[in-house]
Amino acid sequence: MPALTMRGVAARLGVAAMSTYRYVPSKEDLVLHMADAAFGEASYGADAPxxxxxxxxxxxxxxxxxxxxxxxxxxxxxxxxxxxxxxxxxxxxxxxxxxxxxxxxxxxxxxxxxxxxxxxxxxxxxxxxxxxxxxxxxxxxxxxxxxxxxxxxxxxxxxxxxxxxxxxxxxxxxxxxxxxxxxxxxxxxxxxxxxxxxEGRPAIAGCEGTRSGSRPSPGPR
Incomplete structure (x- = not known):
């Protein structure tokens, strides 16, 4: 990630450095697009367990x-x-x-x-x-x-x-x-x-007691 720059991307694409800003306004936006594409490479089918x-x-x-x-x-x-x-x-x-x-x-x-x-x-x-x-x-x-x-x-x-x-x-x-x-x-x-x-077995100490039907916890003091 430290090596990623807008100028470097432009060089890889063979275009002027400033032309990349027509598509993404900043490196941060470019990273968001990259991350979204990467996370989208895997999904879950209808036959899931x-x-x-x-x-x-x-x-x-x-x-x-x-x-x-x-x-x-x-x-x-x-x-x-x-x-x-x-x-x-x-x-x-x-x-x-x-x-x-x-x-x-x-x-x-x-x-x-x-x-x-x-x-x-x-x-x-x-x-x-x-x-x-x-x-x-x-x-x-x-x-x-x-x-x-x-x-x-x-x-x-x-x-x-x-x-x-x-x-x-x-x-x-x-x-x-x-x-x-x-x-x-x-x-x-x-x-x-x-x-x-x-699975609703005996509660673990310190966990929130807000299962369905349970008594709500008190509000802030």
Missing amino acids: GDWRARVELGARTLWGLYRKHPWLAQTGSLTRPLPVHNLMVHGKWVLSALDAHGLGPTTLFGIHVLLYSHVQGLAVHLEREAHAQAATGQTEDEWMDGRTPVLRELVESGRFPAFAKVVGAFEHGYDLRLDALFELGLKTLLDGLTPLV
Whole structure:
């Protein structure tokens, strides 16, 4: 994304730099169009699973696949300032519709949607960052870590972090950080934890008590 400029786009198209502004007024608008096009590359068919969990898993994996295909995409919007583009809303609608029939209050329903999205997007931001770091340093992730082995060994052997030392010492060949595996682990863990809430089992402490028929929470004090 840092390499994207209106002048660079014009050069790739073989046109004058200012002529691109006839179509998009700024780089920010260009990025919105790019993001909308990328999010629109995947959709959901009529033969989708009926189970809420299977539908949510499909939505999460679809988004993860798009971020995998376009590593820059996760950098285009933050959780607090989401992109106002049609095709991202399609993915949000998919998850919300999967959860909507379970009697959840609107705050809880949307909070679950945001939480699931943050898991996918939060991991995906590291795809572009790692690619940028490799380009800037000329080192792969493993090469970068190898260069910091003395520092890590000093931390382990300092005696100040026994839990860290115990876990790291248990890895025979070091820890292989794989984002795909973390995505799957996080998705399963989130859905396991959310299942009692979504399916109306005993409430989880701290969650909003606004299921259908439940007593509304008091207003601000």
